[in-house]
Amino acid sequence: MHKDFEKVLVTKEQISTRITELATAISTDYKDTKPLFVCILKGSIIFYADLIRKMTVPCQLDFIQVSSYGSGTTTGKIKLLKDLDNSIEGRDVIIVEDIVDSGKTLSYLKELLGLRKPNSIKICTLLDKPERREVALEADYCGFVIPNEFVVGYGLDYDENYREFDQIYILKPEVYM
DSSP, X not given: OOTTEEEXXXXXXXXHHHHHHHHHHHHHHTTTSOOEEEEEETTTHHHHHHHHHHOOSOOEEEEEEEEXXXXXXXXXXXXXXXXXXXXXXXXXXXXXXXXXXXXXXXXXXXXXXXXXXXXXXXXXXXXEOGGGOOSOOOOSEEEEEOOSOOEEBTTBOBTTBSTTOSSEEEEOHHHHO
């Protein structure tokens, strides 16, 4: 284990099993449609790729990038860095996120995308940290509910580091304090 990690929070086996379960649930719910999966860059990319590979229904892919964080802490402002490439009007949209904590980013995105007249918008998140919630928001599909710890790995980062690890770890406080 890396010297900056306190412990493993979610193993690669747990992640793989849960992604299969999420893909099965989404495939069942969208068996008669062709949903558009929207990946929130950058943290969600690994989860997104693994989820898409497990889908059993046709789907399409797009990407969006927003920023609300500096080096590990929220700035309070949300900025759209990369917009979708395609129209979502009349589409069933599934936003794929790595972690929901305050809920502000996803609340902003749901409102922004809702103005574009999709048929539906759902949220699929790998991790949910409800203790940190500042706005009323719930994911429609959730991998794991986790405690209020600073986590990295499997796409999640601290200051653009640790994304490449295949498990989710609790970062030692002395690293980010």
